[in-house]
Amino acid sequence: MIMKKKSEIRKKFLRYFGTFSVIPVVLFCTISFAYISSNQVKNKKSEVISEMEYVSKELDNLLQDVYRIGKTVSEDEKVHQVLNKTFSSVSERYTYDISLSNELSYVSKYYNTRIDVYIIGENGGLYKSGYNSFKEEEYRDKEWYQSIVNSDDLVWIEPYTGSLIAKTLNKYHLALGVPVINIKTGQATGAVVVELQIDELINYILEEKHGQQFYIVVPNTTMLIENENVKIYEEDRIIAIYEDSLYAYEKDDKKPDNIQQTFNNIAYWKKDFPSKATMEKNGYIFSYYQFEKSNWILVGTIKVLQLYKPLYNIILISVVGTVVLLIIAIFASYSMSKTVTKPILLLKESVANVQEGNLDVRIEKIGNDEIGDLSIQFNKMVISIKELVNRIYEEQKKLHEYELMLLQAQINPHFLYNTLDSLIWLLRMKQLDEAVKMTMALTNFFRTGLNKGKDTISLKEEVLNAESYLTIQQMRYKNKLSFNVSMDSRLEEFLLPKMILQPLVENSIYHGIKGKPNGGFIELKCYKTDDRVIISVTDNGLGISEEQLAYLKKQINKEVNHNSSSYGLINVNERLNLFFGERCQLKIESILGEGTTITIEITEGDNHV
Amino acid sequence: MGQSKLRLLVILLGALIVLGNISSGCSKKNPEHQKNDRLLIALSACDKNNARSIALISSVLEEAEKNNMSIEWRCAGGSFTKQKEDIKKLLELMPQYLIIVPARSLGLGEAIKEANQQGTKVILLDGQVNDVTENEYLCRISTDPEWEGIASARIIGEFFNGKKAKVLEIQGKKGTSVSKERSSGFRKELCNYPNLEIAGVVYGDFDRTVTQQNIRKFIEAGKEFDAIFAHSDEEGLGALEVLRKLWDDEIRIPIVSVNGQQDVKKALIANKYYACVESTPYLGNHVIHVIQNDMCGARISREIIVEGKVVTRDNVSELMGY
Numbered sequence: 040m041i042m043k044k045k046s047e048i049r050k051k052f053l054r055y056f057g058t059f060s061v062i063p064v065v066l067f068c069t070i071s072f073a074y075i076s077s078n079q080v081k082n083k084k085s086e087v088i089s090e091m092e093y094v095s096k097e098l099d100n101l102l103q104d105v106y107r108i109g110k111t112v113s114e115d116e117k118v119h120q121v122l123n124k125t126f127s128s129v130s131e132r133y134t135y136d137i138s139l140s141n142e143l144s145y146v147s148k149y150y151n152t153r154i155d156v157y158i159i160g161e162n163g164g165l166y167k168s169g170y171n172s173f174k175e176e177e178y179r180d181k182e183w184y185q186s187i188v189n190s191d192d193l194v195w196i197e198p199y200t201g202s203l204i205a206k207t208l209n210k211y212h213l214a215l216g217v218p219v220i221n222i223k224t225g226q227a228t229g230a231v232v233v234e235l236q237i238d239e240l241i242n243y244i245l246e247e248k249h250g251q252q253f254y255i256v257v258p259n260t261t262m263l264i265e266n267e268n269v270k271i272y273e274e275d276r277i278i279a280i281y282e283d284s285l286y287a288y289e290k291d292d293k294k295p296d297n298i299q300q301t302f303n304n305i306a307y308w309k310k311d312f313p314s315k316a317t318m319e320k321n322g323y324i325f326s327y328y329q330f331e332k333s334n335w336i337l338v339g340t341i342k343v344l345q346l347y348k349p350l351y352n353i354i355l356i357s358v359v360g361t362v363v364l365l366i367i368a369i370f371a372s373y374s375m376s377k378t379v380t381k382p383i384l385l386l387k388e389s390v391a392n393v394q395e396g397n398l399d400v401r402i403e404k405i406g407n408d409e410i411g412d413l414s415i416q417f418n419k420m421v422i423s424i425k426e427l428v429n430r431i432y433e434e435q436k437k438l439h440e441y442e443l444m445l446l447q448a449q450i451n452p453h454f455l456y457n458t459l460d461s462l463i464w465l466l467r468m469k470q471l472d473e474a475v476k477m478t479m480a481l482t483n484f485f486r487t488g489l490n491k492g493k494d495t496i497s498l499k500e501e502v503l504n505a506e507s508y509l510t511i512q513q514m515r516y517k518n519k520l521s522f523n524v525s526m527d528s529r530l531e532e533f534l535l536p537k538m539i540l541q542p543l544v545e546n547s548i549y550h551g552i553k554g555k556p557n558g559g560f561i562e563l564k565c566y567k568t569d570d571r572v573i574i575s576v577t578d579n580g581l582g583i584s585e586e587q588l589a590y591l592k593k594q595i596n597k598e599v600n601h602n603s604s605s606y607g608l609i610n611v612n613e614r615l616n617l618f619f620g621e622r623c624q625l626k627i628e629s630i631l632g633e634g635t636t637i638t639i640e641i642t643e644g645d646n647h648v
Numbered sequence: 649m650g651q652s653k654l655r656l657l658v659i660l661l662g663a664l665i666v667l668g669n670i671s672s673g674c675s676k677k678n679p680e681h682q683k684n685d686r687l688l689i690a691l692s693a694c695d696k697n698n699a700r701s702i703a704l705i706s707s708v709l710e711e712a713e714k715n716n717m718s719i720e721w722r723c724a725g726g727s728f729t730k731q732k733e734d735i736k737k738l739l740e741l742m743p744q745y746l747i748i749v750p751a752r753s754l755g756l757g758e759a760i761k762e763a764n765q766q767g768t769k770v771i772l773l774d775g776q777v778n779d780v781t782e783n784e785y786l787c788r789i790s791t792d793p794e795w796e797g798i799a800s801a802r803i804i805g806e807f808f809n810g811k812k813a814k815v816l817e818i819q820g821k822k823g824t825s826v827s828k829e830r831s832s833g834f835r836k837e838l839c840n841y842p843n844l845e846i847a848g849v850v851y852g853d854f855d856r857t858v859t860q861q862n863i864r865k866f867i868e869a870g871k872e873f874d875a876i877f878a879h880s881d882e883e884g885l886g887a888l889e890v891l892r893k894l895w896d897d898e899i900r901i902p903i904v905s906v907n908g909q910q911d912v913k914k915a916l917i918a919n920k921y922y923a924c925v926e927s928t929p930y931l932g933n934h935v936i937h938v939i940q941n942d943m944c945g946a947r948i949s950r951e952i953i954v955e956g957k958v959v960t961r962d963n964v965s966e967l968m969g970y
Contacts, residue, residue, distance in 0.1 A: 129917060129918075130917055130918045130919055131918070133914035133915070133917050133918035134897070134918040134920065136911075136914055136918075137885070137888065137889075137892075137911060137914060137915055137918060137920060138889070138892060138897070140911070141856070141860075141885070141886075141888075141889040141892075144856055144857055145857070148857055170697065170698045170699055170856070170882060171699060171702065172699045172702075172703075172909060172910040172911070172969070172970060173910065175910075206699070206702055206703070206706070206970070207702060208696045208702055208705055208706065208723070
């Protein structure tokens with residue numbers, strides 16, 4: 040047979056509490072994380088797109104201002120007049136420098152303070168709208184100047200660090216160059232350079248927290264006819280805005296992945312795509328914006344993974360939070376199971392101790408709950424058991440004592456000696472029938488007395504025992520003793536402790552009849568009234584005085600200790616009480632000089648208590 | 649719950665907080681500059697909206713670079729409140745020296761005290777702070793606005809040579825120490841020329857356009873003047889533009905201003921300007937000199953005044969014209 044492994048209640052509690060606390064914790068953390076992360080990524084994406092739009096619009100508005108200013112100034116009549124002038128002296132040139140510069144100063148006031156207008160004349164004149172001083176360089180030799188005056192149209196100059204023309208502390212600029220053409224000669228008389236300071240915008244771009252990188256794409260596709268064949272040269276450039284610098288990547292340069300991806304996309308963006316759009320491609324989110332007045336495209340790129348970057352912290356916090364909550368939950372489950380099972384285990388241990396026979400075990404009161412009450416009940420129960428056991432022990436002890444005494448009484452050497460002596464005399468006298476009768480009576484007496492070692496005996500056998508005894512005594516005391524035994528045949532099988540009647544009839548003989556000169560009569564009656572079995576032993580002996588009778592009754596009722604003369608009666612009473620309990624009563628009635636009646640009244644029921 | 653369990657719980661929660669802090673990245677990082685072996689200095693500039701300020705800042709930056717010093721700088725854009733914030737942020741970098749070009753003469757005392765408390769030495773540049781004691785800054789390096797006012801009064805006095813004349817004073821920003829000192833010097837010196845009187849005061853905010861507007865109002869109010877003393881070149885050039893338009897390019901009265909920037913040099917050469925009192929912005933070398941001396945343990949003068957120069961058409965080539 041396979042023994043099923045006994046599971047501990049504590050482990051069960053721990054398992055249940057653990058399961059019911061861990062599952063909600065894990066579920067809560069998982070759902071919270073999923074909810075927060077999905078919102079976070081969604082918000083982040085929309086923030087990145089808004090950021091791109093903000094930067095694009097801001098820059099586009101500025102470029103449009105730059106464009107308008109450049110066009111207006113380059114078409115201004117006074118500008119043309121001054122640039123067409125040939126100065127006779129430095130003094131004259133400076134006079135115009137001051138006057139035209141003063142007039143240009145309003146441009147910066149009316150437009151954006153980040154925009155400065157410079158005019159460089161072929162005639163040497165230098166004019167400016169702002170407070171910055173000129174660098175005192177020969178600008179007419181510069182490449183950018185040459186590209187402007189040699190161009191038929193506007194020239195956008197890609198973002199650069201420092202200023203082309205002025206002494207300034209501003210870091211990043213871009214510019215629009217507009218050639219000023221003499222209408223009559225068609226020759227360029229100078230260039231208007233509108234320089235836009237983009238420090239604030241670039242600082243914003245660099246400081247933005249979402250990790251989006253911005254590039255200005257300069258599509259530069261030229262179509263040339265070589266050997267009568269049309270050839271397209273794509274010389275696109277990407278100006279990347281890095282911290283502390285700008286870097287222009289050419290098409291063939293080795294470049295970072297996102298810039299390469301941007302290059303790959305330029306071809307699409309240059310065609311019929313909308314002026315602004317956002318797309319997700321190759322693990323990047325690309326937002327692009329085509330400026331209105333320039334062919335530049337502003338591109339914002341961010342790795343899709345970057346959107347998940349803020350989640351690292353959330354993941355970390357979630358994991359740590361979950362682990363801590365789990366530890367707390369397990370800890371709480373452990374504590375709770377311990378709190379609940381500790382008194383139960385204590386009870387179990389105490390019960391085991393009781394089982395092993397230790398009835399001195401007591402449990403201190405464990406709290407005010409049901410288990411606390413149980414511990415009180417347990418203590419009461421153990422006390423009761425102990426009392427009961429003690430009582431039974433004492434009763435058993437007494438019973439054994441009584442039985443021992445009974446046995447001693449049975450094999451009373453005087454009785455045996457006297458009986459055997461009488462038997463010898465009968466045999467000598469050749470009264471063989473009498474001898475046989477006495478022998479049979481003695482045999483019956485011992486047989487029923489020993490009763491095969493059993494403690495209980497049927498009333499029939501018990502009566503036979505008493506009758507055998509009476510027969511022996513009658514033969515010994517000849518005509519001094521007569522007796523009558525009657526029994527209701529319904530009571531033959533009624534069980535009772537053995538050797539109940541013999542002591543009573545013995546008492547009747549020795550204390551009642553023996554002292555009477557004319558002998559006496561003993562009547563043993565067993566009959567039934569209603570639900571009671573009544574056994575009475577009546578003698579017409581000496582009787583008992585009232586004082587003695589009262590004292591005897593007190594001894595029976597255990598109000599006083601018994602003495603040796605009353606021992607037989609007390610023994611009978613004790614044994615009947617032990618056997619029948621309160622169902623049995625032993626009564627004694629006696630009148631001095633008239634006789635004594637001992638009545639045993641047993642209410643029917645289970646025979647043994 | 650037993651004490652040991654409570655302790656365990658507290659430890660767990662503590663660990664959570666610590667991990668949370670780590671994850672949110674709130675631990676303080678050392679400023680990058682501390683890794684750098686170069687001496688770190690900080691500059692809080694008042695503004696960079698005029699040629700002089702640009703030249704002043706550039707001069708300090710260039711000199712620092714030249715002398716292998718690391719410099720962090722911030723510009724307050726003329727805002728006193730922003731300058732206080734700038735100083736706070738610069739002090740977080742724990743520089744050894746803090747150079748302040750004050751936006752106002754009052755109110756920076758607290759910030760300077762904070763610098764002293766953290767062991768950063770303060771150098772006041774091109775301005776004055778009145779709510780600090782001399783012990784609270786290492787040195788003040790400045791031009792001499794009062795002398796500049798005096799020199800300007802002398803130029804005008806000599807121009808009129810005893811003839812009666814009214815002088816229009818164009819002051820910079822109200823409340824700035826430079827304006828106060830220049831005006832004080834000018835008026836003090838003007839007392840030596842009883843023929844000269846102040847026709848009125850116009851505020852130009854050190855700005856060409858603002859000056860033009862205010863002078864127009866002054867003229868439109870019917871007030872007359874025979875000379876102009878402008879506290880800055882920008883204001884002088886603004887006045888020049890108004891008069892040029894008023895008198896059809898002919899400048900009939902002397903204009904004298906303080907600073908010496910490029911445009912004034914041109915105006916002097918073009919014979920549109922009478923004189924300029926140069927107030928050099930190239931104070932960077934003085935600043936670095938003071939720092940180097942201090943680091944060597946040399947005694948530092950509490951005040952270094954860099955004298956200016958009077959420039960007229962006759963010696964215009966001497967004007968640097970920043």
